[in-house]
Amino acid sequence: MAVALVVTSAAGCQWPRDADGTLDRVREGTIRVGVAHNPPWTVTGGDAADGQPPEGVEAVLAQRLADSLGARVQWVRGSEAELMASLAERGLDLVVGGLDAQSPWSQDVALTTDYLTTDTVVAVPAGSATEVAGQRVLVREGSTDAALLPDHDATAVPVADLPERPDAAAVVPDWLVDAIGLTDTGTHLSSLDHVMAVPPGENAWQSTVERFLLALDDDEVRRLLLDNHRAGA
Template identity: 35%
Template sequence: MSRSARSRPAVLAALVLATATLSGCGLSIPTDPSGTLAAVEGGTLRAGVTPNGDFVEVSGDTPRGIEVDAIRAFADSLDAEVEWTVGSEEALVRELENGGLDLIAGGLTDQTPWTDKAGVTRPYAEATAKDGSTLKLVMLAPLGENAFLSRLETFLSERSTAGAL
């Protein structure tokens, strides 16, 4: 019997033990290392928005638009209030990286340059650009906060399927 054939049962036993140990610890996947989803649920969703046509319009203190409505509905689904921050994409991404925001919206597309600085949702809707091209819309979340990102993607997908966005 080869050495690798003899070690297979040991490797399998180690994997089973590790799985059982992690399951017993209450580990869930996906997870949020910084606890974004847990902090937002029943609390405050800190949303950054940048003005961009019908997606996000800002006049006065309260933003409005298609994506603003979606963010409000997402917050409602988490029993959370929304705290708005308006700014440029760059300023908002910096704030997201520093832990001051939970998501960013503003007509962002799957071609966003911020993929190394933020978690990007799967495209949840399409829009037509002035040149006739198709834009695939996304939102940004804190990098690595996968439970939050997953919940946001699921919400946006269900909302899009229902024709609400």
């Protein structure tokens, strides 16, 4: 009798469950997606009043997620801090913006399982020596990777923008190396595990988002990154 009651009870419950019913509300409804500007992952563009949706890889993915649920997207542009505060208060259903699994917001919101890992590498023109020690390496100004180059006995050369096809060693994301005619030296400086963010306690909704993300093909996501890079995102 006890076993039968447990089975009956479990059968009548949705698991995992949302504390605030997000999944039931957004399915065939509206997903409120916060977008922080972080090319090529997200490109917020101009004024939201122009009716144009944001661009970038994760904007595409968020729209695909909505399509899979028969939902429309309400885009909300803002800074990462503004969006995360709204997400924590359940004013949004999803935040995208090239977030990393080590995000400092993980105490306030729920981060999905990472769906793609990218590395930042030192790459050189084809035919060049792949020994990084002693080289002067181009690196985007403000990048935290510049501080890691001395650990490899290399000298950072900060530049406002990397050339389209660098003629010297440069710090670039791994998905871009081949496309700009460079060769990976094997020196990887940092790694990012990419995630999205959902409100805390919305377990059924988070599970749905994660199933969507984990079903993505890595190669396709990397192609989207390249497409956005070529488009100037």
